[in-house]
Amino acid sequence: MPHLIPETLARLTDEAPDPDEAAHLSGCAECRAELEGLRNQCAALRELPAPPLPPDGWESLEFSLRQEGLVRSTRRRYPALARIAAALVIFLMGALAGSWWTGAGDVDRPLAGAHEEQAPVVDGTDARALWEYAGSLDPADGDPLARLAILETILITTGAALAEAPADPVINGYHLSAREARDAVLLRLAERDDSAEWF
Amino acid sequence: MREDELIERARRGESAAVRRLYEAHAERVYAVVRRIVADRASAEDVAQEVWLRALRGLGSFRGESRFTTWLHRIAVNGALQRLRQRKRAAGREVPIPISLADVRRAPDPLLSVRLERALDRIPDRMRAVLVLHDVEGFTHEEIGEMLGVTAGTSKSQLFKARAKMRALLRPPRAERNSDMDTDTDTDTERRHATPDTRDARASHR
Structure with a gap:
């Protein structure tokens, strides 16, 4: 008996089979396997992550909308008294912070957060060391998974550093290079596994 | 609000x-x-x-x-x-x-790469239906409204698109319909062109 055609199997991922189709499926392991593969494919498609939005999406849209006069600001105007009170609070907080900083406060107590402020997540030297290590793994003959792992580490590290210093050209350079290298490794792995059974 | x-x-x-x-x-x-x-x-x-x-x-x-x-x-x-x-x-x-930037957040980036590449090889309108239904979860009625077609047409496009995806994702050694990566909608049917095919086609809803 001929197999069910692929479009029929594709329909059966959503709908119940009619009696003939059900009879065929119960006796045909190949069609059952195909149906299972299609169900897994649908599940994998549902799990695909949404591509990340462009970072300046809203800003550039808002710019265009303002140019066309399609939006107007809805910022609330605070009463004069509230604005004066807010300015006073900010002034007092600044004065307190200043006196503490210049030693008027408790001099023996370490400044909270000072260590974190002085130690960035990563600097250019760290990024370069990681990058050189990744480069030492031969992209042609080495284990691509090992290279992928180190490139991931670089991306996480430089990504964290960029959150602290988004305009740093050195870290940006390493981050972009690592991303390109990582993409190349991923593509190579995907091509290498073209013959693998996925579903 | x-x-x-x-x-x-x-x-x-x-x-x-x-x-x-x-x-x-x-x-x-x-x-x-x-x-x-x-x-x-x-x-x-x-x-x-x-x-x-x-x-x-x-x-x-x-x-x-x-x-x-x-x-x-x-x-x-x-x-x-x-x-x-x-x-x-x-x-x-x-x-x-393909841009891999889009699949980095996937639990299995390699599988996502393969899915995205296969999606790219499906004819445009079929891809639109597949993305809207299987990825984004819209109903056939909603997709029909978006594309200006009936819900039935949306269904039929979806089943063809799924079958094409399956063929593209199947390893080359598999025998069933391995030539489905062309844009011809009836490839699969030609391969199984038997009298019973008509019955199977008639069973499409």
Whole structure:
């Protein structure tokens, strides 16, 4: 008996089979396997992550909308008294912070957060060391998974550093290079596994 | 705040309301556009144009369909229009390199790469239906409304698209319908052209 055609199997991922189709499926392991593969494919498609939005999406849209006069600001105007009170609070907080900083406060107590402020997540030297290590793994003959792992580490590290210093050209350079290298490794792995059974 | 209220305020041009609408729908709109046009630079451009068109035409939204359906109709049409322009400009369809930036967040990036590459090889309108139904979860009625076709046509396109995807994702050694990566919709049927095929086709709903 001929197999069910692929479009029929594709329909059966959503709908119940009619009696003939059900009879065929119960006796045909190949069609059952195909149906299972299609169900897994649908599940994998549902799990695909949404591509990340462009970072300046809203800003550039808002710019265009303002140019066309399609939006107007809805910022609330605070009463004069509230604005004066807010300015006073900010002034007092600044004065307190200043006196503490210049030693008027408790001099023996370490400044909270000072260590974190002085130690960035990563600097250019760290990024370069990681990058050189990744480069030492031969992209042609080495284990691509090992290279992928180190490139991931670089991306996480430089990504964290960029959150602290988004305009740093050195870290940006390493981050972009690592991303390109990582993409190349991923593509190579995907091509290498073209013959693998996925579903 | 309810969405209809938000839409009303956005219609009056309140920036905060427009932003909330954008934040609620931008990711999904961009995902659909990105997967239909298949390259990031065009997707950003089209998504921006989709939002401008939608917000310019917000006055024409009467609430007869869900806002997300109305918005996605603009998005899908904008993306398909871009594909048509690109094909006209190129004279032929050119393969578009996949961007891995989109699949980094996947639990299994390699599988995601393969799925995205297979998606890129499916004919445009079939891909649109597959993305809208199997990835984004829209119903056939909603997809029919977006694409200007019946729900039945949407279903039939979906089943063909799924079958093509399956063929593209199957390893080369498999024998069943391994030649499905062309744009001919009837490849699969030709391969199984037997008297019973007609019965199976008749069973499509």
